[in-house]
Amino acid sequence: MSVITKNQVVTFHYTLKDKEGQQIDSSVGGDPMLYLHGHGNIVPGLESEMESKKVGDKLKVHVSPDKGYGQYDSEKRFCIERSHLPSDVEIQPGMVLELHAEDGDRMMAAIVAVDQKLIEVDANHPMAGVDLHFEVEILDIRPASPEEIEHGHVHGPGGHHH
Ligand code: ZN
Numbered sequence: 001m002s003v004i005t006k007n008q009v010v011t012f013h014y015t016l017k018d019k020e021g022q023q024i025d026s027s028v029g030g031d032p033m034l035y036l037h038g039h040g041n042i043v044p045g046l047e048s049e050m051e052s053k054k055v056g057d058k059l060k061v062h063v064s065p066d067k068g069y070g071q072y073d074s075e076k077r078f079c080i081e082r083s084h085l086p087s088d089v090e091i092q093p094g095m096v097l098e099l100h101a102e103d104g105d106r107m108m109a110a111i112v113a114v115d116q117k118l119i120e121v122d123a124n125h126p127m128a129g130v131d132l133h134f135e136v137e138i139l140d141i142r143p144a145s146p147e148e149i150e151h152g153h154v155h156g157p158g159g160h161h162h
Pocket of ligand 1: 148151153155160162
């Protein structure tokens with residue numbers, strides 16, 4: 001029986017909860033998730049636990065922020081002047097902006113608060129600093145195509161279409 005190794009396409013169902021047991025997300029009852037193992041498609045702490053598992057395996061995986069979406073970085077929460085944004089951009093808390101730094105870097109930042117002059121934004125991943133508790137069931141494993149390996153992601157149903 002095949003097991004999960006690098007360059008296998010894995011189909012799985014998952015439920016994600018935080019450390020209080022509140023459900024954050026789940027694929028159960030909907031389409032399962034697919035990923036290409038060994039290419040960083042999923043958070044490192046989950047990917048490493050998937051290694052060598054087989055179809056039918058159910059696992060519970062606790063992923064700390066260091067192996068998940070990173071620690072919350074308070075320096076990534078900052079204010080920008082409203083005048084730096086084009087005037088036709090609608091600005092409301094909860095919206096996500098794409099910011100361009102002077103060095104050419106781009107980042108996505110959610111608007112936290114707005115006043116007349118300043119916009120407070122948070123460029124942390126929405127799940128930065130969160131302890132992730134996954135319940136996973138492995139549904140299918142297949143070898144990736146050479147094209148999938150070259151692209152580093154899954155093609156076809158549940159994957160990329162291009
Ligand atoms: Zn592709």
